[in-house]
Amino acid sequence: MAAILAFVSMAAMLTCCSSSAGNGHPVAPGAAVTTVHVKGQYVVMDNGIVRLTLSNPEGFITEVMYNGVDNLLEVHSSEPYWDVVWNEEENEEIFELIEGSQFQIIYQDDKKIEVSFKKKWNPSLKGKRSPLNIDKRYIYLQINSGDKSESSSGFYTYAIYEHVKGWPDFQITETRIAFKLRKEKFHYMAIADNRQRVMPMLQDRSPKRSQKLAYPEAVILVKPTNPALRGEVDDKYQYSSEYKDSLVHGWICAKPSIGFWLITPSNEFKSGGPLRQDLTSHVGPTVLGMFHSSHYAGEEIVAKFTNGEYWKKVFGPVFIYLNSDLKNSRPNFLWEDAKRQTQIEVANWPYEFPTSVDYLKKEQRGSVSGRLLILDKYISKNYIYGNATFVGLASPGEEGSWQKETKGYQFWVRANAKGNFFIKNVLSGVYNLYAWLPGFIGEFTYSTTITVTSGGNIDLHNLVYRPPRDGPTLWEIGIPDRSAAEFFVPDPNPKYVNKLYIEHDKFRQYGLWEKYADLYPTTDLIYQVGVSNYTKDWFFAQVTRFTLTGVYKLRVALASAHLSKLQVRINDPTIEPAHFTTELIGRDNAIARHGIHGFYWLFNISLQGSWLREGENTIFLTQSQSQTMFQGIMYDYIRMEAT
Structure with missing residues (x-):
């Protein structure tokens, strides 16, 4: 059955949105107001720039309207979704779309809307649904710009996962949010300054247009729709990035010129530390927010819940940012603007606007500071400053255990030229401090655990790492x-x-x-x-x-x-x-x-x-x-x- 795509009149919309906020997205004239309407099986959120339609009560995004395009999402595939891959005991893994069963407007006024789609677990669902309560949240904001208020050009999403004590033992292999964009519009992908290109289309990977290689993800493009790509390999793992380098990635549409970006302002809720790698964007066109997975790690980083333990964790918020270039189709303009917006989001972390009590605000967090020095007498008789040392807080464990830690939060920074570090906005809790410096083998682990409390700063002063050494x-x-x-x-x-x-x-x-x-x-x-x-x-x-x-x-x-x-x-x-x-x-x-x-x-x-x-x-x-x-x-x- 052929799908019909609906469009708002482009001429009318572009005339309406002729003014600009200066950072790449149009602003409707007048004071924009955030609104939310429940229309039968759908919830419609609107802030004058972006309109979001979600299924009710499932919480799947069915439409993202922006800059005159009625839907930026692919209408031939399933809606953008949160998902979890899990299994109980030795059973096979189950891919589960996180489907809400209860909708609620958590907060609503002219400046902010926050809605919730909750998934509840009960014993009758054993073996069929993951033993988790999950609360998916979506947020629209008005932001202050000088003496006026403007609509935020996008929306935020986060989720609270909870495993209640006494529920079945199980394990999580992967959880994420995924967006599939309009394939006839989004052809240019950007994940870094030097990692941008026109991409193949999804149908180019079909058996008639490609040749399979050693594993399903990799194909040679034999008859791609874009002849310039003939003979190239396409493999989604070629576009993976380390967490420290993947704060923003997404796609660009040429006509009209629109950017669709996923911004992750903090990696505190991800497992494995700053060098962990995972998927970003790839052919689809697909945009992924990977929160936990076994990619580049395997079984050792699967989150395992045994003896009916209690667990709760907040994933996100992440920001879905939309921008446009009304005068020209300039991918670099939209990419640079997305990077600027990313810095704004990073500076605003932790956010003040999420309503959930499980997301701790700045005043509910603490900090840890100190200085790391290196002593290796076979290199220098003097202390060596730990310049650019990776310093992090993660759950207590032995040396290197943070690479495999899966259930808690991690907080990492790079030390300055003198080895000084300041880890701010740390959630209250008990941690070990870990550090390692490129140029020296092994790593430093602080001798005792550290208890971070709301509003407190722990100054560890000078710490000395003595790398493994028996002789010259x-x-x-x-x-x-x-x-x-x-x-x-x-x-x-x-x-x-x-x-x-x-x-x-x-x-x-x-x-x-x-x-x-x-x-x-x-x-x-x-x-x-x-x-x-x-x-x-x-x-x-x-x-x-x-x-x-x-x-x-x-x-x-x-x-x-x-x-x-x-x-x-x-x-x-x-x-x-x-x-x-x-x-x-x-x-x-x-x-x-x-x-x-x-x-x-x-x-x-x-x-x-x-x-x-x-x-x-x-x-x-x-x-x-x-x-x-x-x-x-x-x-x-x-x-x-x-x-």
């Missing part, structure tokens, strides 16, 4: 920065190219795991310390095998591992058992998903003198698991020390 460095390979980016990343096979990554981020190209066998068809890579150059001679990922040369304490830092076992042998590549073997480690799948890192691992290996010989020694590093092409590890840094 004999040799080293790589840079200890939790990434394999400094190693040799080959050019892609010409038939697997994504043109966006020809000049930068080559690791995002498809099929690089196949290049190792091309470069070393009969023998493994051999790296000679003092002669070889790791930027040219150390392949960035060890997909099945490896060798190197060198001599008392061997420290091996991994940037990623997927279903792998690392074995270390000294001088004899056949000795069994190996001198050192890890257990089966990692499920981050970063190699297949074009990441340059996943979880961080550090192994400190004591080498017995009887294993070594006078003169030249050879160290064999073996990744012994090879059931699939994607099993492998990425090295961050290797160092041999005297003791």
